[in-house]
Amino acid sequence: MTDTLNVVTVLGATRNFFKVGHYTLRRLATDAPQLTLRLAIPEAHLAGRAVSDIDVQLRDWNPAVPASLAEALAGTDTMLMVPPIDRRVDIGGMYLRAAQKAGVRQIVCLGIQFAQGQGAMADEAAELERLLEKFGIAYDLVQLPMFLENILYQCQSIAETGMFTFPVDADQPFSYISCDDAAELFVRKILAPDTVDLSSTLMSHHTQATCAQWAAVLQEVSGRPITFARQADEHFVTSLAKYGMRRPAAEQVLGLWEQISSEGDAAATRAAEQLLGRPTTDLQSWTTARACCFGPAFTSCPHPHPPKQHMFGAA
Incomplete structure (x- = not known):
């Protein structure tokens, strides 16, 4: 897929840009310099200072104007989707509508370690997965523990x-994982989506x-x-x-x-270690x-x- 993959966009709703999105863009800049990297985030010029030393397009959008998000995603092939804690389903739905309008082909979406029935956040994460299925875009919902x-x-x-x-x-x-390890997993999925499965178990x-x-x-x-x-x-x-x-x-x-x-x-696993081919x-x-x-x-x-x-x- 790397022969046809062009634009990878990290999508977020706030300026909280120092964890997985940050590390993913940096790894992609090193491992896949042929790609166009983009950060789509409100007030992108502020968050973008954290990656000012690498080539990243900054795309601002206004959460009150959903059409601005579709514009920010235009041309995106793969989207790293970081759903907010607050109003996860509503805002996640907005993300997905914009992704569909923009023609996004693949989504890597951050999830949590618990399943439906194990708390309010787990219930919302499960509802968001149903939305992901409904929109029909290829996706991995990655079960992640504490960073x-x-x-x-x-x-x-x-x-x-x-x-x-x-x-x-x-x-x-x-259970836990480092953001850098999570980012390396995301990069492997982005570059070889047909051979990497991040949805099957906890990545820790x-x-x-x-x-x-x-x-x-x-x-x-x-x-x-x-x-x-x-x-x-x-x-x-x-x-x-x-x-x-x-x-x-x-x-x-x-x-x-x-x-x-x-x-x-959720019990720790060796799935991340096995996918990375090295200890986490x-x-x-x-x-x-x-x-x-x-x-x-x-x-x-x-x-x-x-x-x-x-x-x-x-x-």
């Missing part, structure tokens, strides 16, 4: 107070971890005390609301953690390589970090 990069929202807290928090017990195991590192283990690694790499404290559920929800996330969406995120606490996370990045290696993210100089470290206005902005 290790999620801790980067807490760099300031770790640097200033030596503490990070999530609404889960310290010894509760969770092959073992789980706990926040207590993460605290120990952070302490080791930073050389100072780092602790983990379980965040109260209401504090978690209100902290997301402070950044503009509507309460129903914040409660969906909380619901993921509640599912992990009550039923356990483990939590200790990832954290060690990013030790600079968790100290006083985190604002100037070279790794991608959340923009000041990120995923919590209104979609």
Whole structure:
């Protein structure tokens, strides 16, 4: 398909452009320089600063004007679709209508680790998959666990107070993957869609971890005390609301953690490792390589970090 594939577009609804979309564009720029790369995102000139050193088309669009999205997608062959947490089905439907109008031939869509009946977000993810089937565009809905990069929202807290928090017990195991590993999987699918299946099972590192283990690694790499404290559920929800996330969406995120606490996370697999042909990045290696993210100089470290206005902005 690489002989006919021309335009790959990363589609997002907010300026939260430091995770999988960012890494995917960078990998494509290196691995497939013959492709035209595009970032379609509101206020694209702001998010585009993160990839200003590679050749990426920036396409702005207005969430209040759906036709502007179809224009931004015009000519796209493959779309990396990052559905927002807030109004996932409504906005995902808008994405798909625009993709159909623009003639998109393939979609790689980010999903979550839980199935319908395992929480509100899982129910919405299942409904979005039904929409994907309805529109008839070839797609992979990729089951993904927590991104290790999620801790980067807490760099300031770790640097200033030596503490990070999530609404889960310290010894509760969770599955995870790094955004760079996920991006490499996406790139393989984009370049060889007929030989790569990302829909069949969870794409994760092959073992789980706990926040207590993460605290120990952070302490080791930073050389100072780092602790983990379980965040109260209401504090978690209100902290997301402070950044503009509507309460129903914040409660969906909380619901993921509640599912992990009550039923356990989706079991880790070796599927990603097998597809990549190499070990996936483990939590200790990832954290060690990013030790600079968790100290006083985190604002100037070279790794991608959340923009000041990120995923919590209104979609």
